[in-house]
Amino acid sequence: MVRTFSLRAATALVYAAFLLLLAAALALSWLHASRLAASVNTLDDLSVQQLDPLNQVSNAVLEARVALSSGLVALLENDAAAAESAADTARSLREDAGNQFKTYMSAPKDEQGAALATALRRSFTLYTAQVDAMGAALRSGATQDYLAFVPGVEQAASAFNNQIVTLTQHIRNQSSDVRLQAEDAYAQTRWSAAALMGAGLLLALACALFLRRALLRPLRVAGQHFERIANGDLSGRIDTRSSNEIGVLFAALRRMQDGLARTITAVREGVQEINVGAREIAAGNADLSSRTEQQAASLEETSATLADLSSMVKQNAHSAREANAVATKATAVARDGGKAVGDVVAVMDSISASSRQITDIVAVIDGIAFQTNILALNAAVEAARAGEQGKGFAVVAGEVRTLAQRSAQAAKEIKLLIENAGGRVEDGAQLVTRAGQTVQQVITEIGHVAALMGEISAASAQQATSIDQVSDAVLQMDQVTQQNAALVEEASAAASALETQADTLERAASAFRLPMRDVMELQPEPTALRRDTAAMAVL
Template sequence: MKNLKISTRLSGAFALLVLMLVGLAVAAMAQLSSMRAATVEISENWLPSVEVVNAIDAQTAELRMIVLTHIMNTDAAEIAKTDKRLMDGRAKLVELRKQYERLISTPEEKKLYDEFAANWGKYISVNDGALELSRKNQNDDARAIVEGESQRLYNTSGEYLDKLVKMNNDGAEQARKASERTYNQARTTLVVVAVLAIALAIAAAVWLIRSITAPLARAVEVADRVAGGDLTAHIDVDSRDETGQLLSALQRMQQSLVRTVSVVRQNSESVASASAQIASGNNDLSARTEQQASALEETAASMEELGSTVRQNADNARTANQLAMNASTVAAQGGEVVAEVVETMKGINASSNKIADIISVIDGIAFQTNILALNAAVEAARAGEQGRGFAVVASEVRSLAGRSAEAAKEIKSLIMASVERVEQGTLLVDKAGATMTEVVTAIRRVTDIMGEISAASSEQSAGVDQIGEAVTQMDQATQQNAALVEEMAAAAASLNTQAGELVNAVAVFKLAQDSAYSAGTRFGATAGPAASAPSSRPVLGAAKAAGALRPAATKAPKPAASLAAPGGKAHAPTPAAAGKGGADDEWESF
């Protein structure tokens, strides 16, 4: 995992987040689909069936009253008018029965309805015989049939209708329970999936942050120590990702700086020693200046490579920042999906409220039927003995209307309970939407952090470029110093001062071999005799010290040819002395 690139880690983490969002949305849509199916079954099958059965019951009661009216009339015009009403009522009943037949959904319901239809056919046959007697003004015989066999068949039909109502109410109750179970499952599923998604997102974020910030912290620590002049830090590179590449580059930079500082220290000591021996150390100074220029060229090349590496890291950081922004956009789209789920829950809530309104209408119809039955009972009471049968019918109608009202109230209470649960589900989905908003905010914070990392990498690249320019300028200065060696007499004091400043500047850096090293002391030991060298012994000692600090590849020139003259004055070295030291070849190559 440590060798994965930062872009790969970010892509994997955000892909995992997107998959979790998709899983949450799919689970929510599946549960909502089940709840919708149960609600549709209640609203389009069971409740319309109850409504139509109640309408059939009311219509049969009306036909019963028409028959009773028919057998109580003796006037031909009234009988004809009643026949017309009877035909219209039967046609309406046929239409209601066709409506119900389209709503039958189970074999049991079909069987029960067929039994009702068979019984009702018998009832119609018996009533037709009574009506024929009524048309012949044989009302007593007709009444006997209506109050006997016809009444029994009518009561049986009512029982069948009551069973149909109960069967449809039971079906609605089962559908409601199924919807409730689906709701509970949906709530549990969404909570579990949301908790898992949050836990995985937090774990991925912690892992991602640690895998990026820990190596960067190590890199910053090393850079701070290098900036403070400490080049003894040990850099461990245990990964091959961008941060590992950065640490590796810092390791190479530190090694290059160690080599460079070591070379600069040695060369600066050589320059200080050579400046004290103006006459005898001119060739030696030329050779050391050549070495210094070569080392600075290598440093410039190393800094150029480092600058390329840092620029590459900056480009990778910008790429990672872009990926983080894309992931933030995907997370925002996930929040929009949750918002659509909230709107769907609101639609289900509205449908449940409409169902409750339909139940209220059914309750109102039952109430009006009860009022009509009460009025019919009053009219029957006024009719006296002749209205007794009519009063019995009105009482039955009132009883049926009362039962219908009670059933409608129960269904309404159940629907209201379902509405409350749907509202609770809406609240839970709203909370899920809020949680998704928080996740989007967290991802945007990560995007901001990656932007800061990209900006820091760009600044680091600019800093490395400036260091490269500085090293290039140092190289140019060294070239100029080599040219100024020819001005030996006039530039001796200035060269000595510059050498001292260079030694003090390099002394800021701490190397592993610095336990017994003191740059200030060494420079003081060489600068003193260089300032005033009337005799040859101090100059000779300085030359030996310079030779000790010289790299192994450079052969120290013999100082005998450059000792001070007996008169106490230093003079320029002769060509023979230069040839003995082997410095001419080095000067030519420089």
């Protein structure tokens, strides 16, 4: 019944019981207080409204008799004024006694008290009449008459005093009865208070037992559950054995433990995934950092090779400009030789000398073309190693190689022409008639050579510009690669920090002991982060 009894209803029942007990105590207190008040009022009526007036009446009449006696003495001493004053005093006291007796007679009395009061009134009337007669005799100076009233006054006073004693005894008996009633009421009040106190103690004991069984014991168990959960143990079982507020509390506590267990389980799963992902990211970043460093080293080598190639191309351009100048000079010489065809010997000597110079120049051109072809091959290899970023450089290298091949072909042709010219010079004597035509051919070929030299010079300049652009691009690629390497290092540091935080969080979550069903469900699975990290490592 305790498990199904609502604490709110139990509290209301306890309050109602205490209120009923308090109401009973108040009612009994009011009843006994009313009885005590009635007893006090009765005692007041007996003492204040009856005994006090009777005492004042007796005293006033006695004082009046004393005043009359003093007046008699004054009268015997022939002091009429003093006797008159004493008579007036006695009369005033007599009137006071009458007023006090009226007060006594107006007080409430029982049947016996009323009968005694009636008898007392007759005695008082006779007594005061004798006193008044003595006062009248004193005023008139009738000493003998005064003395004649003395026996009657004594007799009336004795009867009055006897009545006073009887009535006083009756009033005291009444007071004693009222006192006994008050003591009985007080005793009943004490017994009632003791009974109510006992009932209150029994009710308090019952409430304490009920609260201990229905509230304190379950709260102690709930406190143990809270302490266990606070220590990280979420594997305990929380039973709900009642349907009242305590049962609601235990049900909420069980839901809290289950929710906390699910949360800790989810945190552990997330921490494991984060930890695995952080490790894979760190491994991928390390691999990427190594490859970035290799790429940076390759770019540095490519930059150095391009610098050498640029120097060679500039040297080739300078040689081409010199060859162009020589070809221009040869053209001028050939033209001068055409004009001086008559001086065949001098022209032949000049042509022989020029042929030798041209042979040397052609050899130089042939060497330059060969070196350019080698440089173009090296550039093509480096462009192939650079991949997509070296496609433009490969195109430029192909063009340079084509120009080098054309230069070599032209050099061969020039060499062949020079050899032919040398043979003709040797046969100059026999072929003097054809000297003009030969000179014209030489002029024409030298013009071609000059044109080829111009093309070679322009191509060399264009090659130098292209190589400078490629060098700038490679330099930018090197800078970007270095920035990427720095970013990879930062990402690696961030991944390490993430792994450290994940380890810390995992240690914090491992402090909780979960139910076995949650531990069995806590199995790491591959995640999208892990797959993405693996793909990044492959790239």
